Amino acid sequence: MTSPLFAVATDGGLDAFEGLSNNVPVAPFSLNFGTKTYRMNELTREELYRELQTNPVHPTSSQPTPQDWAQAERAASGDGLPVLALTISSGLSGSRNAAEQARALVPELPVTIHDTRTLSAAQAFQVHAAVTAAQRGETLETALDWVRRTHEETELYFTIETLEYLRRGGRIGRVQATLGGLLNLKPVITVDKQAGIYTNVGRARSYRGAIDAVAAQVTSRYGEGTPLRVGLLYGSVREDADALLAALQARHPLVWVGMTGVNPVLNVHTGPRALGVAAAPGRWVWER
Template identity: 85%
Template sequence: MTPLFAVATDGGLDAFAGLLNAVPVAPFSLNFGSKTYRMDEITREELYRELQGNPVHPTSSQPTPQDWATAYAAAGGGAGLPVLALTISAALSGSRNAAEQARTVAPDLPVTIHDTRTISAAQAFQVHAAASAAQRGETLDTALDWVRRTHEETELYFTIETLEYLRRGGRIGRVQATLGGLLNLKPVITVDRQTAAYTNVGRARSYKGATLALAAQVTARYGEGTPLRLGLLYGSVREDADALLEAIKERHPIVWSGFAGVNPVLNVHTGPRALGVAAAPGKWAWERS
């Protein structure tokens, strides 16, 4: 099929090899004081070394309008195709605004901007929906319908080993971080449906407990025995994702599962050891139609 549009996204994406996620990306950047890396210029292993040895805690920067314009051109410019741009939740980043500003940089290229209202593996599911529609020669309106339906049925849950990195990044207060550290609490976090921002839905007293709590959240959302698709995420410990998959398998048949390392920009805020899952029921929405 000849595509009628192209797809681009931003660095909020954690891409899965088993999904149609190989689309142009407007990258985020990492800043260690005066030293800046684009997210494709530093590996996760290099980031972990920097976090351990660099006294300066890094900050992250959203894509610039030029970054987005470059992604638009890479996606549809050569063939003159309209572009569907899927952005990380506007409640979590200013990337959506930069995507809008990029229209003035590339005024001749028709661009439709869609806020995924999520991040990471759940964003990957929406990119897959859009790219699947493009690959099949569907219209842009059909793609947006598939993307919205995918969002409606997908949940993202994650946990982290320590609250220290959220504290360093100014995303949690010092007292909260200290209290959480003293009690060894591991939060269970999701992206709120109403605000499209992070919200805490549970906590556990150990990392193993948090892994089981993630699995329990998935079952509470979809009901035991429901077949699931899973996008599993891991930080510095790949085996964490294997353990989470096994815990979910005890309660659900798995239709599809894939694994992805949390990208360096997101890992700055979670800290090295992080674990997450995007879950959705059964087949993809368009496969059920």
């Protein structure tokens, strides 16, 4: 096996997939219910849903601390390898700033920080690209090229049952501006590739209609019949992802499919019932 020239770390914006090289050290986010704080790996999704239903205090999330980032980078580096740190979009979180501050805590490690300008399943695709490069003995420069190309061709779309959680978390921005006061509509949301913030690209009057609208966005972006890789995400209802998968299979050959639950920190901002997909065309960039 080729010895890696660098290591990879990321943060809690990641929704990891078993079928991807996503097993890297993570700088975790935290969830705060008033004075009670959980690290994101201390609360299961089911426990979160119970808290959301029974706790009168709406939770907030906290970005990783510089110490969290330093710990993840040391864990990744092992015997002193340079580290590529992939962060959730700086338009959605201050995690990148924390990673920058962590440099002072690990002066012995060369750390390259890359803003994915996305999150969740799309962040998982970029982590997979970086780790694959490392496993193949490629240079850090090659890894960054693969990560950037993966970002350019990958879209993340999701829908939610209610805008209330985005509103409470202060992340509704362009989505609210687009939908106006029609809060009963189900939005289809993406992440702007340049700004790295949420923006609305569609709407539906029912949740089932929103699932179909997500599938339609994917087909509109890539063209019907285009082979795709898809990473599906679900909140409290696993069957939503099955419905989206069936809609995509009716329009596209799928060359890779993964499915995972939205992590508790991200689920705080979407609300329990959420559905999403990261999609990209054809094979991985290094397989072409």
